[in-house]
Amino acid sequence: MRIITLNANGIRSAERKGFFQWLHQQNAEIVCIQETKAQFYQLNPELFCPKGYHCFYHDAQKKGYSGVALYSKKQPDKIIRGIGWPDIDAEGRFIEAQFNKLSVISLYLPSGTSGEDRQAIKFKFMDRFLPYLHECAQSGRDYIICGDWNIAHKEIDLKNWRGNQKNSGFLPEERAWLTQLFTTNHWLDAFRLINQEAEQYTWWSNRGQAWKKNVGWRIDYQIISASLKDKVRAVSIYKNERFSDHAPLIMDYDYELESSVDDASIKAPEL
Template sequence: MKVISLNVNGIRQAADRGFFEWMVRQDPDVVCLQDIQADERTLNDSVFFPPGYNTYFFDSMENPEQAGVAIYCKTMPKAIMTGMGFPECDFEGRFIQADFDKVSIGAFLTPHGSNHEVTLQEHKYRFMEGFKNHLIKTRRKRREFIFCGTANVARSPIDVSSWFVNQRNSGFLPEERKWINEIFNELEYIDAFRQVNKQDKQYTWWPDYERAWKLDEGGRLDYQIATPGIKNLIQGGSIYKGQRFSDHAPLIMEYNID
């Protein structure tokens, strides 16, 4: 099973940059998109609905032009679930999950946070706490899960450029790194990409200007977070940098799952 995750920073922008043509060529089984920034009812062009894929959206109820997530999948899911039961997620369209026979795959989007606006950072922390509680509950279930999305947190110094300076910035604050490492350590979830790639400078995000892209000054803010039973099923993983569809790059993972 090939699973692609991408923060599109606006699904229309990504489409204009050729994302869907690229996606079809990749022939993935499941694609998880974050930050679609669109009301599904306004996506009338066929480019957003490629043949061979079942498509599911979860828009923000507060402002459809912000946040939002989507799942594209070849196999029709047994069920689709939206939201995680708390307002920072459910009112803003930040989680959708597709249940298949052997695995459930979800797309999640953590808020950005801010160095300067306390309310935005507090909003991010509330989402993080709610998401962690959801992951705790998930561990009690008797099936495997893969959560694909933007955590907006770099896990360790090798996951961000200028790591020493960035310790004062949202996205690499000590509290944020503590949160994501609790997910992988205490809750025993798997950082799927790091199971197959231990190198530094494996970034999935760069500031939206050419200098950062050319100098490779960014951060690994996007993850595929898997339950422990998935660990031995991970066959490969990569970050695609051949084209820019947004300020994030597609994270491509291969699993030995039918």
């Protein structure tokens, strides 16, 4: 089961840069997109619902902002748009697809880089999200939470870690929150189960030739429940083409996707 996650930084922009042509060759079972920056009605289904996929979108109320999507070759048993928190759901940051015992989530965690107000919103989200994840971990379901978490966990996860210790995305409180998640709530950073190498980044600033020099951050994850620890088979970050300021994170799992829904036909994308 191959799952790809990408912060598209505008799904229409990613389409113009060839993302969907590339995706067609990847044989992914599930694709998670963040930061679609579009309203569903603005998108041509022929372009923005890849052939062979069931497509689901959760837009932000504000035009040109945030938004998540999830594409699946198999029809999910259930789609959940939003986490149930009105302030977060208004920004289109969460969509979940359920397949029998497995839940796959496309998540766009708030960023705090634009100022103290947004950092406070980010911390508020984190405070609520940890208990939510604890409940998920105790539910008996398998989880794969894909997306832009907007936090680099350890020094190995960004190039200029010394100069970023007071910046959003690498604050001590944010890093400690991820450590708590991984050590006490039975969640795992699937990428690091396979790849322990340095300079493995998924996002690069558009300033200072960061992409060319590989001065990046690893802030995109597939975070999995402990039950899937032995199911991760391969990981990669695709950098041969650039569809966004983020790169696609590709992971393969030894897991058979199951659904109780009749999968005879692919429907139009759903909002």
